Amino acid sequence: MKRETFFLKFVIYLIGLPALAVCIYGFSRFDPNSPYWALPELENLQYPLLVGMYLAMIPFFIALIQTLKLLNYIDKNQAFSEAAVKSLKTIKYCAIIIIGLFILELPVLYLLTAVDDTPGILIGMVVIFASLVIAVFAATLQKLLHNAIELKSENDLTV
Template sequence: MKRGSTLFLKIAVILMGAPIVALCIFFPIVAMKVASHFPELAYLQYPALIGVYATAAAFFVALYQALRLLGYIDKNIAFSDRSVLALKKIKCCAITISILYVAALPILYLFAEVDDAPGLIVIGLVIIFASTVIAVFAAVLQKLLQDAIDIKSENDLTV
């Protein structure tokens, strides 16, 4: 397969990481301003920072694995155990993000309660739902790819 065939997808993956980098840079500033405007929520500043950075770390690991998977496709080794391992890591990262946001829902509830913004909880639920869908999709692709590799190895042995 030609190298440029997955170039668009690689660019899209890199562009998906750009807003998260910006979030990681500017979120501490926002957290300090929120803590100064709402002193009753100041104790939640550090758990929120830990949650955002843990989520970002899992997200970047998943993006790196997606880039590796696209590299395998470029090199015509998409049907390999490396691809299955990359999909497994993407699935684990998506599950980690879901768990982190489920754990963060009480913090989001407290922010929504003070600021009277119920949309924060909806945003948290959307992130949980999206990462769960990604985890299920990666698991299905992982299973299909593993089955295809098994069939390919059986056919290679019979010839």
């Protein structure tokens, strides 16, 4: 593994492992018999919240895997390839899916915030804006990379 991408791969794993731990352990701690969820205002919010969070984890992990693939392409000096463009496109779509899922989850977070003084809406908006930044950045890189590949192929054909 090259030194240039080692740190980035380490950070990807550092992001992914706690998220996986939350999926396995953290979300399963939502006990329906807990007195917190027994409140009449909250009893119907637990399952929509869990479903939304688990659904958002699917594109999150797909994006992390695609990021690792992209770093592997860079390690193999294949950064300017159609496979790298495809990885960026997948990352962009995953970020857009996460944005959509959290927009659908905002009413549940609002109801949770109305009953309990939690920063649910704020956390939801942070996730939406972070995903928006990632989607725009991936789309920009995808376009730049695609243009660079086209320019390279034109230069290869020129004598």
